[in-house]
Amino acid sequence: MCGIVGYIGPRQAQEVLISGLAKLEYRGYDSAGIAIHDGAQIDVKKKAGKLENLSTLLDGQPMSGSLGIGHTRWATHGLPNDTNAHPHATEDGRIVIIHNGIIENYLTLKEGLMSRGHQFKSETDSEVLAHLIEEAYAGNLEEAVRAALAQVRGAYGIVVTHVDHRGIVAARTVSPLVMGVGEGEMFLASDVPALLAYTRNMVFLHDGDMVVLNDDGFRVMDLAGNPQQRTIEHIEWDAEAAEKGGFDTYMLKEIYEQPQALTNTLIGRLHDETGEVNLDINLDPGSFKRISIIACGTAFYAGLVGEYLIEQLARIPVEVDVASEYRYRDPLVSENTLAIVVSQSGETIDTLEALREAKKFGAKTLGVINAKGSSMTRELDDTLYIHAGPEIGVASTKAYTSMVSAFLMLALWLGRARGTLSEEQGAELLKAARELPRLVEEALAPERVARIKEVAEKYATARDYLFLGRGVNSPTAYEGALKLKEISYIHAEAYAAGEMKHGPIALIDENLPVAVIATESRLLEKTISNVQEVRARAGKVILFLSDGDTENARHGDDVIYVPRAHEMVSPVVNAVAMQLLAYFTATALGKDVDKPRNLAKSVTVE
Numbered sequence: 001m002c003g004i005v006g007y008i009g010p011r012q013a014q015e016v017l018i019s020g021l022a023k024l025e026y027r028g029y030d031s032a033g034i035a036i037h038d039g040a041q042i043d044v045k046k047k048a049g050k051l052e053n054l055s056t057l058l059d060g061q062p063m064s065g066s067l068g069i070g071h072t073r074w075a076t077h078g079l080p081n082d083t084n085a086h087p088h089a090t091e092d093g094r095i096v097i098i099h100n101g102i103i104e105n106y107l108t109l110k111e112g113l114m115s116r117g118h119q120f121k122s123e124t125d126s127e128v129l130a131h132l133i134e135e136a137y138a139g140n141l142e143e144a145v146r147a148a149l150a151q152v153r154g155a156y157g158i159v160v161t162h163v164d165h166r167g168i169v170a171a172r173t174v175s176p177l178v179m180g181v182g183e184g185e186m187f188l189a190s191d192v193p194a195l196l197a198y199t200r201n202m203v204f205l206h207d208g209d210m211v212v213l214n215d216d217g218f219r220v221m222d223l224a225g226n227p228q229q230r231t232i233e234h235i236e237w238d239a240e241a242a243e244k245g246g247f248d249t250y251m252l253k254e255i256y257e258q259p260q261a262l263t264n265t266l267i268g269r270l271h272d273e274t275g276e277v278n279l280d281i282n283l284d285p286g287s288f289k290r291i292s293i294i295a296c297g298t299a300f301y302a303g304l305v306g307e308y309l310i311e312q313l314a315r316i317p318v319e320v321d322v323a324s325e326y327r328y329r330d331p332l333v334s335e336n337t338l339a340i341v342v343s344q345s346g347e348t349i350d351t352l353e354a355l356r357e358a359k360k361f362g363a364k365t366l367g368v369i370n371a372k373g374s375s376m377t378r379e380l381d382d383t384l385y386i387h388a389g390p391e392i393g394v395a396s397t398k399a400y401t402s403m404v405s406a407f408l409m410l411a412l413w414l415g416r417a418r419g420t421l422s423e424e425q426g427a428e429l430l431k432a433a434r435e436l437p438r439l440v441e442e443a444l445a446p447e448r449v450a451r452i453k454e455v456a457e458k459y460a461t462a463r464d465y466l467f468l469g470r471g472v473n474s475p476t477a478y479e480g481a482l483k484l485k486e487i488s489y490i491h492a493e494a495y496a497a498g499e500m501k502h503g504p505i506a507l508i509d510e511n512l513p514v515a516v517i518a519t520e521s522r523l524l525e526k527t528i529s530n531v532q533e534v535r536a537r538a539g540k541v542i543l544f545l546s547d548g549d550t551e552n553a554r555h556g557d558d559v560i561y562v563p564r565a566h567e568m569v570s571p572v573v574n575a576v577a578m579q580l581l582a583y584f585t586a587t588a589l590g591k592d593v594d595k596p597r598n599l600a601k602s603v604t605v606e
C-alpha cells in the first residue's frame with residue numbers, strides 16, 4: 001500500500017511530487033507528505049488526511065528545491081496522524097526516507113536501535129529504516145541503504161535522500177517501483193500514472209532491485225550491489241487516459257470505459273474465419289489435469305465465473321481459492337496443476353505469495369492480469385493480459401468484466417484444444433463473446449442508467465441488502481454485494497439463490513431489498529421460484545430481467561431490464577447493472593466512491 005514519488009532534475013520538485021501524489025491517492029489517503037532538498041538542508045512537510053490537507057499547508061509556505069520525495073499513506077502500523085505520516089527523518093534531519101510496505105521485524109530492530117541511543121518519533125515500522133541507514137552511513141549512501149536493507153525482513157519500496165548527496169537511492173522488494181527517465185531529470189513512483197505528465201519512458205524495477213538516481217541518469221543493481229541491466233519501456237497510455245475524462249468520478253468513467261476495455265481484451269484474439277481463439281500464450285492445453293484459480297476480492301469473483309466457464313466448456317476440474325487462504329491451507333498442487341492467478345494490479349501480496357506457493361510445488365502458472373510489468377507478471381510462466389487500461393477507482397469495475405471475458409476466451413480455447421467443444425459450439429460462443437462490447441454499450445444507454453439510478457435512490461436508505469443469482473450468475477450476485485458494501489457502506493450479503501432457503505431466508509422482511517439476477521438462463525424458472533420465496537416473506541424484489549421478458553416482470557417490486565445475452569457471457573453484461581446500482585446508491589448517500597473508507601486500490605500488505 002501507500003504511494004511513492006521521487007524527483008531529481010531542474011524543476012521545482014514540489015510541483016512534480018504533488019501532481020504525482022494526486023495520481024497515487026488510490027493507493028492510500030490517510031496522510032501525505034513531501035521532503036525537499038534545497039541544496040543546504042532537507043525540509044519535510046506532512047499532514048494527516050487527504051492530499052488536499054498537505055496542499056493547503058503548502059499554499060501558505062511553498063518549498064523550494066529540485067530534489068524531493070513524496071508519499072501518500074495507507075496506515076498499517078500507527079495511527080493516521082501527522083507524526084506517523086511519511087517522510088521520516090533521522091533526529092538530525094540529514095537522512096529522510098519514504099516507505100511502502102511492511103517491515104515485519106521492525107519491533108526487534110527498533111528495540112536494538114533504541115538500546116543504541118536512537119530516539120523514535122513515530123509509531124511506524126518504516127521509521128526504523130531511517131535509523132538503520134543512519135547507523136550504517138559512513139559517507140556512501142548507497143552502501144548504507146544496502147547494509148540497512150540486509151537487516152530487514154518484509155516488503156518495501158523505499159526511497160532515500162541524504163543532505164550531503166545530490167542523488168536519490170531507492171530499492172524494492174515486493175512493493176512496486178517504476179522509474180521515469182526524462183531528459184536531464186529522473187522520476188520514481190509506485191505506479192505509472194504518477195509520471196505520465198512528465199515522461200512516457202519507464203523502467204519497471206524488479207523485485208530486489210536497488211537504484212541510484214542522479215540528474216543525468218540512473219544505475220540499477222541488485223541488493224548485493226551487482227549491476228543489473230533494465231530496459232526502458234515506452235508507455236503508450238497518455239496522461240488523459242489516467243484522468244477522469246469529464247466524469248464526476250474515476251469509477252463512473254471506468255464503468256463507461258467498459259465497451260472499450262472489452263474490445264481491448266478481445267481484440268486480435270477471436271478469429272471468426274476459423275472459429276479459433278488465439279491467446280498468444282505458450283501453455284500446452286494438454287499438460288495439466290486440474291486447474292486452481294487463485295485471487296482476492298473482485299478478482300476472486302471473476303475466478304468463480306472462470307470456474308463455471310472452464311468446467312462447462314473444457315470439462316477440466318477447477319477449484320477457486322481466496323489467495324490468503326490458499327497460501328496457508330497446504331493445497332494439493334503438482335506438475336499436473338495449472339495455477340491461474342487473477343489480479344488487476346498484479347501486486348496484491350496475498351495473490352503473489354499464493355503464486356509462489358503454487359510454483360514451489362511445480363504447478364504451471366498463468367496470470368489473468370491487467371498491469372503491465374507488475375510483480376506477478378515477472379514470476380508467471382505465462383500472462384494473459386486483460387488490457388483494460390489503468391483502473392484508478394478503488395472499486396474495481398472494468399477490470400472485472402475484462403477478467404471475466406478473458407476467462408471466456410480461455411475456456412473456449414481450452415475447450416476447442418481438448419475437443420470438448422465442437423466447432424459449432426465454439427463458433428456460437430465466439431460470436432457471443434464478440435458481441436460483448438456492443439451489449440455493454442447498450443447496457444449503458446442513458447434510459448437504462450436512469451432507471452437503475454431511480455431504483456438505487458428508492459432503496460438507498462436500506463440498512464441491509466441481499467443479492468441472489470444462480471449458476472454462472474451467482475458470482476455476479478457476490479460481486480454486486482461487494483460493490484455495494486465497498487462504496488455505500490450498506491451491509492449486503494449474496495447467495496446462490498437456491499441456498500437462500502437454508503438460512504438467509506430468515507433475514508427477509510418488508511425492509512429488505514433483494515436484488516435478483518434473473519436474466520435468460522437454463523435456471524431462470526428455478527430463480528423465479530426463489531423470488532416467490534422472498535415475496536412470500538414481504539421482501540422487496542429488485543428483479544434484473546433480460547429485455548423482452550414481460551412474463552416474469554410481475555414477480556418484481558421493481559424491474560430493471562438488461563440487454564439479452566448468451567448465458568455464458570451474461571455475467572459481463574449483468575455486472576454492469578450491479579456496478580451502477582452500487583454507484584448510484586453510494587452517490588445518493590453522498591459517499592466518496594473513488595475513495596471509500598478503509599480501502600486502498602492495491603493491497604500489498606498481508
Ligand code: F6R
Pocket residue numbers: 296297298299300342343344345346347348351394395396397482486601602603
Ligand atoms: C473490489 C476490489 C478488490 C480487489 C482485490 C484484488 O472492488 O477492487 O476486492 O479486487 O483487492 O486486487 P487485484 O485484482 O489488484 O489483485
